[in-house]
Amino acid sequence: MQIGMVGLGKMGLNMTRRLRQGQHSVIAYDKGKAPYAEAREVGAVTVDSLEELVERLQAPRVVWMMVPAGEATDQVTERLGTLLRTGDVLVDGGNTYFKDSVAHAARLAEKSVGFLDVGTSGGIWGLKVGYCMMVGGESRHVELLKPALDTLAPPDGWKHVGPAGAGHYVKMVHNGIEYGLMAAYAEGFEILESSPYDLDLRMISGLWNRGSVVRSWLLELAESAFAKNGDLSGICDWVADSGEGRWTVATAIEQDVPAPVITLALQQRLRSRQASSFSAKVLAALRNEFGGHEVKKAKP
Secondary structure, X not given: OEEEEEOOOHHHHHHHHHHHHOOOEEEEEOOOOOOHXXXXXXXXXXXXXXXXXXXHOOOOOEEEEOOOOOHHHHHHHHHHHHHOOOOOEXXXXXXXXXXXXXXXXXXXXXXXXXXXXEEEEOHHHHHHHOOEEEEEOOHHHHHHHHHHHHHHOOOOOEEEEEOOOHHXXXXXXXXXXXXXXXXXXXXXXXXHHOOOOOOOHHHHHHHHOOOOOOOOHHHHHHHHHHHHOOOOOOOOOOOOOOOHHHHHHHHHHXXXXXXXXXXXXXXXXXXXXOOOOHHHHHXXXXXXXXXXXXXXXXXX
């Protein structure tokens, strides 16, 4: 099939490569244009504007966005909403907040333009092994995108999970679970690292993936990380978050669903970014005030 790709970052460029491997025709646009040479190497056609991208696509047009969530996605969605025509479909494969996707779908529907929100997991490994994709939107629009989904995903690696917003909702919870899993592994490896034994963390990662109940792809990645850098030296203990964990926790609160593991995993990431904890200082000060307990003085 013919498809327009907007955004050639790590995910968008690799998805373009995989689509070309499946013999799909890809017309690509990126605001920065830096990845154009790599896109053209695999046979994608690059254009200088969204207008040109839409003009070169045959109706019914399918345009796939892989741009950062938030303002960038809002702007591209609004702009494409003025360019696409009745029967065309806009696909958001990024990590957009599901309520924003519901709003985008409603606005595009007023112009008879279809919208699919595709929660996409697989990261930089998706090019090789395929992407897991959670699709939200109308069935007729999913059917139009099916050839591309079949190429991008491994066998049985994509599903139509519900109406507009459902794809990004499922992906949001997926990433919240990911936060909890990663935190549990991280805590476990720290306990191993601090043990009185000289333990090989790479070996243990591989061992646990052979029949253990905690085996997973994350453990495979842990084994890979320890193989490259056994003690993780040179890596700062500063952990980013891209929003999905926050949205999962906020949604759980809205729906009165307890989610203590995911919530604590998110809080742990926030704590990792503090060079110094003011709350810990308050705790130390209070212990000193009520009990005269020792306070360690900060270095000047």
